[in-house]
Amino acid sequence: MVVQPVNVRLMLRTYGKQLTSAKRLARFKRALALSGAQDMVSISREARRKELVERISQEVIENLLVNGQDNPVVTRVLSELEQELGEQVLFDYPLDGGEIQILRQSTEGPQELAADEKMRIMRRLWEITLHNVDDTML
Structure with missing residues (x-):
């Protein structure tokens, strides 16, 4: 060479x-x-707990949205969300790497939700996840 x-x-x-x-x-x-x-500022115990709960909640949501439901917390969050909405919802990432799609299961098949409804569901998903993670932490 x-x-x-x-x-x-x-x-x-x-x-x-x-x-x-x-x-x-x-x-x-x-x-x-x-x-x-x-x-140097010391962070209070509650602030550290809140930060940890938010970080774990983010992981749970990513696990729900990307990998599907494969652990008890994700299953609980998704079932609580669907019970609240009164219908089954599907989270899907398009293959082209675009924005997440939230689909509603209907008799004609899956239908994508409008942007405002999608934001409402994502906000509620975050709240439910925070609550569940906070409840399960010691």
């Missing part, structure tokens, strides 16, 4: 840029740590 001098130069130039960027980032982090050392 023959190595062209141009390729070696380009590779060394790229590594040099990465090294320079890493040094700048390290200096920036050091300066940030020194300036923020006096501003």
